[in-house]
Amino acid sequence: EPEVTQTPSHQVTQMGQEVILRCVPISNHLYFYWYRQILGQKVEFLVSFYNNEISEKSEIFDDQFSVERPDGSNFTLKIRSTKLEDSAMYFCASSRGQGAANEKLFFGSGTQLSVL
Amino acid sequence: AQSVTQPDIHITVSEGASLELRCNYSYGATPYLFWYVQSPGQGLQLLLKYFSGDTLVQGIKGFEAEFKRSQSSFNLRKPSVHWSDAAEYFCAVGDYTGGFKTIFGAGTRLFVKA
Numbered sequence: 001e002p003e004v005t006q007t008p009s010h011q012v013t014q015m016g017q018e019v020i021l022r023c024v025p026i027s028n029h030l031y032f033y034w035y036r037q038i039l040g041q042k043v044e045f046l047v048s049f050y051n052n053e054i055s056e057k058s059e060i061f062d063d064q065f066s067v068e069r070p071d072g073s074n075f076t077l078k079i080r081s082t083k084l085e086d087s088a089m090y091f092c093a094s095s096r097g098q099g100a101a102n103e104k105l106f107f108g109s110g111t112q113l114s115v116l
Numbered sequence: 117a118q119s120v121t122q123p124d125i126h127i128t129v130s131e132g133a134s135l136e137l138r139c140n141y142s143y144g145a146t147p148y149l150f151w152y153v154q155s156p157g158q159g160l161q162l163l164l165k166y167f168s169g170d171t172l173v174q175g176i177k178g179f180e181a182e183f184k185r186s187q188s189s190f191n192l193r194k195p196s197v198h199w200s201d202a203a204e205y206f207c208a209v210g211d212y213t214g215g216f217k218t219i220f221g222a223g224t225r226l227f228v229k230a
Contacts, residue, residue, distance in 0.1 A: 004159070033217070043160070043206060043220040056217060091159060098216050105218065107152075107160040 002026040006108035021077045023092030033093040120221035128227040137192040139207030148210030149190040
């Protein structure tokens with residue numbers, strides 16, 4: 001089965017530093033997502049992306065966050081100035097089409113971000 | 117607002133015993149419902165999904181779930197649990213307000229004892 005690939009698997013950074021989390025979605029997919037899971041809490045939606053623009057974003061996705069598809073294969077999440085509360089597991093996901101009816105959402109294995 | 121509740125934080129069952137993980141949802145229209153499993157160090161894997169039709173849905177790894185509109189529930193079941201089923205299980209609902217996104221429950225950690 002095709003896979004969504006995320007790198008790195010673990011990222012440690014100092015508070016205030018910028019981080020970029022990388023994802024390679026499945027090649028023929030058109031919709032891309034970032035979710036995060038703070039330890040012991042729910043998996044939360046951050047942002048969806050289609051046709052090189054953000055489709056929807058949650059309240060969590062403030063001005064410190066940005067997403068980009070720089071080269072047609074990678075999908076990145078940037079946090080400009082990390083805060084302690086950004087420590088979480090970040091999941092990338094992709095689907096061929098939008099919506100749940102006929103599409104399967106594929107998740108990557110996540111990047112564990114630790115902000116010190 | 118759409119929400120998903122998984123009332124059990126963790127459950128322990130004996131290998132070979134049956135399993136039922138509870139899930140209740142809140143959604144204004146006909147829900148799209150999912151169960152995902154997360155093994156340690158792994159991503160989220162879709163077990164099964166419900167959109168319409170037969171309210172008993174079969175999934176991978178021998179799991180099934182039953183949609184009960186009257187109870188706003190979508191409980192996951194397996195007749196005989198294997199040690200490899202130990203993982204975190206997430207119930208989720210598809211939300212079509214705005215674009216499409218998945219709203220997850222808090223998860224239930226399944227422990228399997230020999």
